[in-house]
Structure formats: C-alpha cells, structure tokens
Amino acid sequence: MADESNEKLSREHRPEVIRERLTKPVKENLASDMVLGGIDGCVTTFAVVSGVVGAGFSPIVALVLGFANLLADGFSMAVSNYESIKTQGEFIKSLRDQEQEHIKKIPEGEKEEIRQIFKNKGFSGETLEKIVDTISADQQLWIDTMLIEEHGVQKTHRNPVKAAIATFTSFVLVGSVPLIPFMISGLEQSGQFTFSACLAALMFFSIGALKSRLFAKPVFLAGISTLLTGGVAASLAFLVGYVLREIFGIVAM
Template sequence: MSDLTELTEHGHSQKEIEARIGKPPGRGYLRDIIYGGIDGSVTTFAIVAGVAGAGLSPMIIVALGMANVLADGFSMAAGNYSGTKAELDDIKRIRRIEERHIETHPEGEKRELRQILHMKGLSGDALDKAVAQISSDKEQWIQFMLEGEYGLAPVDPHPMRAATATFIAFLIAGMIPLLPFIFGLPSAFTVSSVLTGITFFAIGAYKSQWSLHPWWRSGFETLAIGGVAASIAYFVGTLFTV
C-alpha cells in the first residue's frame, strides 16, 4: 500500500463510521492557504528579484517588499472576503427561493425531488419512500434541494475565516524572501532565492496531501511556477539597472 493510500484511507467498522460521519461538518481552508502562500512568495520575491536586478540598495528591497506583504496581503484577503461573502449571499438567496417554493408549490418541489432521486438510481417503492421521508423534514428537504438541484456544498462558507487564512499564509510566505535583507546577511539575494525556492517546494509538497500526485512532483511543480515568475521579474529589473 502506498504512503498516499495509508494517509487517506479510513476504517469501515460501525464505530469508525459513526464517529466520522456523525461529527459536525466543516469547510476546509486549504485553497485559501495555498493561494495566499504561493502568491505571497511569488509577488514578494518578484519585487526582490526585480529590484535586485536593477541594482538598487537592500533598504529599497525591504521597503518595497514590506509594502507588498502588507498591502497586497490585505488586498488579497479583502478580495477573498468579498468573493466568499458573495458566494454566501448567493446561497442564502437560493435557500430563500427553495423555502418559498416549498411553501407555495410543494407538489412541484416533490416532483423535482423525485427526479433528483431517480437520477441517483432510485425507483419504484424505494423512490416513493425516499421522497416521502425527505419531504417530511423541511430543513432536510431544503438542504437536499440545494445540493441536488444547484450543486451547492452542505456547509456554508465563512468569509472572515477564509480571508484570515489567506492573509496569514500570504504574510508568512511573503516575509521569507525579505529575511536575508532585513538581517543584512551576506549574499542576501542568493540566500533569499534559496529560501524562496524552499518555500515554493514546501507549499507544493504540503498541497500533495490532498492530491493524487507524489509530494516531490507537487513540490517541483510549484517551484517551477514560482521560479518562472521570479525569473521574469529579475529580467525586467535588469532592463532598468542603475
């Protein structure tokens, strides 16, 4: 059995099933963390590479880098908040529509429910009983329609949590390329390049826990993406060498 299988498989005893299925549902923030981390590393190191390519002083690199980490990090978090808030508002809007339809057109909604269940493979007496059972609980009925008719997740998004996850990931990853310049290390740009490359690889390797790809492939993939962005920024910076 591969390492990936060992990490992702779970038991199927009755006790394990009840513990896993019965726990409160949650909504992960992997996408927000990966998004913030990669963008924080790429944009900050792009500034470092561009300014270093132009031959400007380390203090300018720190000033511009810090401004990017705080301003761009906040901007990304705010954008993620707005986007997630819009998603949540849309879910609420659709929920109210379904509530109203169930109140005013229950038979029509039952026909929709029946069609969804039929497409899932139910028929005959089993289909009739399932329709009756689900439609007997209004909240369960609404939630089933949100998932079956609109493809919405059963857990509502949390805009502030998503924004916070993005900002923290951006802040941590974005500060790494600046550390050699902040501490005045010799060959600061070289050290910054190595640390940023390690960060890219680490983010990709971390992401692989939720991927079918091996950790090293995911790591090198993210490293390649960040490396291309940094190379472009450095090349542009050399065009304006002072």
C-alpha cells in the first residue's frame, strides 16, 4: 500500500503533470459550505423538534415550526454566507486597487517592500535583487505577491452564489431528515421523537465522518465530535421547552 502511494505521488509530481495541473484553474471547494449548512440545518430542525416535544406540544406543531425554521433559517444562512464571501471579495479588490495605485505613485517604495519581504525569508545579495527585479517587472505578479505576502490574503476569491446555493441545499436536505418521523401518523409521539433523534444522530455522525474523509482525519472521532455538538444543542432546546412548560403550566396538546 505504501509503495503504491509513493508511486502515485511520484507520477503526480512529474514535470509534465505538474505543468498541466498548474495551467488549470483552481477548483472551488464547497465542502466547508455544505458541512456548515448540513450541521446547522440538522441542529436547527432537531432543536425545534426537541423544544416542541419538551414543551408537550403535538407532532403537527413540530412539523409546522420545523419546516418554517428550516426554510427561513436556511435562506438566512445562505444569504449570510453570500454576503460574507462577497464582502471578502470586495475587500481583496480594494487591496488590489490600493497596491496598483501605490505601484504607480511610489514604485521604489513598493520595490523596497518586496525587498524587505524576501530578505526576511533569508534571501540576500544578488539573488535578492534578482527576485525584486523579476517580480517588479510584471505588475500583475507584483500585486499578487503584495496581496499574499503583505496583506495575507489570497489573490483569488470564492464564488458567493455557488457557496450560498451549496449552503442552502445542504441545510434543507439534511435539516429535513429529523422531521420525517413526524409525518408518520401511525407512531406515538414518543416513538416519533426517538426515531427523529436516531436520524439526527445519524446525520450528525455522517457529516462528521464525511468531513474527516475529505480532510484525511480519523473518521470515528470526527463523527462523534459532530454528534456531540448536535446532541448538546438538542438537549438544551429540550430542556428549555420542558422548563418553560413547567413554569407556565403548559398543557400537552
């Protein structure tokens, strides 16, 4: 297995393969948006379910509030993600415009910034000056270098529309799963809640496990960690519903 892995790495790092890979545009990674949307969607709906059951309301209330929160919160989260990524893109563009203006007005000062940056990396003498001359000869490369090295941001930004769609889709699909048992009229409410809890637990664990596979992390530990996060949120919602029922004397419906 190790020999196969090393052979694969060697093939992937041949000059012609590297050259081809670097000419392709960087693929956008939507995994974080989908994981975030899925976890939040499942937490949102199962927290509503837990609160409703804890308060002693009927299953239809869980369905109504669950779906209402699912769509409203999913849309809100998608819009928030869209605005966040869009703002980041606008911030990067403002930095790019700023660096372009500085290069135009004070090129020697900007060259000195490049010189100091690479001097701090250990370059000196003729090699350092060649680096400065090479970078400053290409304005696009110059600006990109300043964005990464001085401001610590990437030269590209993500597509906010794709991120928003991924977030909303994952939120709704995963978040609707805990509501399925409440559509089954033949089950008692306790059975519906137990079934819903099992489905929610499965979703939490699956999302954590999927995340671990994407980023080469231990599957079981990642699944349990996500499961505990969702479990704590649901437990708090159930506790709040139960306490408020006792305080206000809510009669089970």
